Amino acid sequence: MKIYLPLDSAAVALGADEVAAAIAAVRPDAQIIRTGSRGMVWLEPLVELEIDGIRHGFGPMTPADVPALFGDLSAHPKAIGPVEAHPWMAGQTRLTFARVGIVDPLSLADYRAHGGLTGLRRALGMTKAEIVQEVTDSGLRGRGGAGFPTGIKWKTVSEAVADRKYVVCNADEGDSATFADRMLMEGDPFTLIEGMIIAGLATGATKGFVYLRSEYPVAIRVMTEAVRMARAEGLLGASVLGSGHAFDMEIRVGAGAYVCGEETSLLNSLEGKRGIVRAKPPLPALQGFMGKPTVVNNVISLATVPVILDKGAAFYSDFGLGRSRGTIPLQIAGNVKRSGLYEVAFGLTLGQIVDEIAGGTASGRPVKAVQVGGPLGAYFPRALFDTPFGYEDFAGKDGLIGHAGLTVFDDTTDMLGMARFAMEFCAIESCGKCTPCRIGAVRGMETVDRIAAGDPAAIPLLTDLCETMKSGSLCALGGFTPYPVMSALTHFPDDFATTREAAE
Structure with missing residues (x-):
């Protein structure tokens, strides 16, 4: 009997090694093949059994769920059916990741x-x-x-x-x-x-x-x-x-x-x-x-x-749109029902990715913002969810695709706090080579704190500082840090205004 189970770090963090040990204890004769992850992180650890040449999935597994793998599989509470037919997998165009989760990575x-x-x-x-x-x-x-x-x-x-x-x-x-x-x-x-x-x-x-x-x-x-x-x-x-x-x-x-x-x-x-x-x-x-x-x-x-x-x-090149050709591995994280990796051709809208693929927020509350491109990416509000996922399309909305990581936030998120985090992140991680990054991030934190304390005069200072960082930094760290700050200020002004009103 062949049983497939990821060695992927996310799966291991969620208990894959413990599940593997439980399988070995119940069925010592089973051949356990450690693969990469299929990318359905919300279902990890995902165990796959080959039945009549088709791999069937069970997840998220715990050691307590293991004995049922060797009984009536149709009654297993964690059964998801044939993995390739799962909507998450069936909707993808897997080119770069075609073998991930399928092969033994060291064979x-x-x-x-x-x-x-x-x-x-x-x-x-x-x-x-x-x-x-x-x-x-x-x-x-x-x-x-x-x-x-x-x-x-x-x-x-x-x-x-x-x-x-x-x-x-x-x-x-x-x-x-x-x-x-x-x-x-x-x-x-x-x-x-x-x-x-x-x-x-x-x-x-x-x-x-x-x-x-x-x-x-x-x-x-x-x-x-x-x-x-x-x-x-x-x-x-x-x-x-x-x-x-x-x-x-x-x-x-x-x-x-x-x-x-x-x-x-x-x-x-x-x-x-x-x-x-x-x-x-x-x-x-x-x-x-x-x-x-x-x-x-x-x-x-x-x-x-x-x-x-x-x-x-x-x-x-037949996949994609405009100058964004081929496929892109979307990495979906944050407050979402379905987190993981989803490889698809460029061109889906941000709304399709967040609402249909990710399934909206895990909290069940409305989506407030999506940060695309890592900690230096802009925050996109729902008003921009019709933006196609492409390099030029995002650049046209003062954003960036970056490494195609998406972090979803619900309506309880304080965007002023998120703007401060961006400046703090840059201040901590700056290599110190150029002044706009080294000094600008520290002054940026101080300026955001002034806004939080109720000083409205600090807002134009923050805008000017961001423009200086964008134009003067030698690398993406200082040059792109203004993107999350300015997008938070532009798209979520109420989060900045509330503190001022409270102070006044």
């Missing part, structure tokens, strides 16, 4: 059986320029937040002249409500490895690094073992799959600084220096790691490349 045989390495084998028969063009034509943009066209970055590195080039994967996933990178690395590590190898082929890079945050111990363990296995199987090393192309990689663990999610801070840390922002130019694509041309891409960007090389640029 290369499983990976190959589910289409793995097909993209790499095709890339091995192409020239550097052809690979770069395929990625360019797909419309893939950086999924780490900036949305910069991946093909342009690769072309710059590919055409640069140097004795050594690098591929660096930014796995320092520090934004709140973002967990796609972690889920991908824990559930399908070989797709990231394959994507990095293809990036190496496209640019002439022979060495890669995954910069992984220390807060992800499961991802560190899985990725480290996957790299070891890939090297042992000839996927990494002096001759990738016997092709004569050299590419090797290693895992580096960061120390938890939020600013190291910014690519130049990350490169400094990777070199053993203090994690502070570098001024640009020079661009990392020309002078990156150790002063050499370097591709720096997010986990999801690199993990999507094998799909593009396998299915073709036209297949991938």
Whole structure:
């Protein structure tokens, strides 16, 4: 009997290891396969049993629910039926996450059986320029937040002249409500490895690094073992799959600084220096790691490349809208009924995501705001819920998609308090390189406190300060912190006015 149960960090935090132990105690003969998560976090730990070739789900499981798995399954109180038919799964377009939750993440045989390495084998028969063009034509943009066209970055590195080039994967996933990178690395590590190898082929890079945050111990363990296995199987090393192309990689663990999610801070840390922002130019694509041309891409960007090389640029670019092509892994968190990861083509409205996919608030109260893009993203009120989920569409409403993390708040949330949190977060996490970020965030906290104390003259000061931070900061931390502050002030003025009236 095969039983599938996630090793995913969220599932483990919710008791997956205890459920696995209970299964082993009741049925020692059962084969327990630890997979990634299907993304239905509100149903974790989710146990799956294969019945007549179809995997049926049961969740959220507890050890007390285990004995019933070996009785009348139709009567099991946690039964959700065939997992693939569940509305959460059936409505998705799973490309990057096609294997996550299905395969044993540390089985290369499983990976190959589910289409793995097909993209790499095709890339091995192409020239550097052809690979770069395929990625360019797909419309893939950086999924780490900036949305910069991946093909342009690769072309710059590919055409640069140097004795050594690098591929660096930014796995320092520090934004709140973002967990796609972690889920991908824990559930399908070989797709990231394959994507990095293809990036190496496209640019002439022979060495890669995954910069992984220390807060992800499961991802560190899985990725480290996957790299070891890939090297042992000839996927990494002096001759990738016997092709004569050299590419090797290693895992580096960061120390938890939020600013190291910014690519130049990350490169400094990777070199053993203090994690502070570098001024640009020079661009990392020309002078990156150790002063050499370097591709720096997010986990999801690199993990999507094998799909593009396998299915073709036209297949991938057929999804989405405008300049937002392909699919995006929505990470839904906060006060919601159904939290988790949902991969879908760009173009759904924010309202569809919050009301239909997430199911509204867990509290049952009205939705007041949704913050999209992590702690630096703008707060969108229900009046903006008709905004399509696309890079330009959100930018047009003074917001950003970022890493596609969504945090939902109900009508009890104090938006003035949320604005203060944004400034406090920036003050704590600033690397101190530039004055608008280092000083502006501290002054911003003080100014918000003046508003809370009933000083109406502080509101125009806060607006001016935010404009200064946006225009003067060297990286996204200081430059985007004004977005949540100003959106809170603009869309929820009553939360700022109430304190003034009370003081008066």
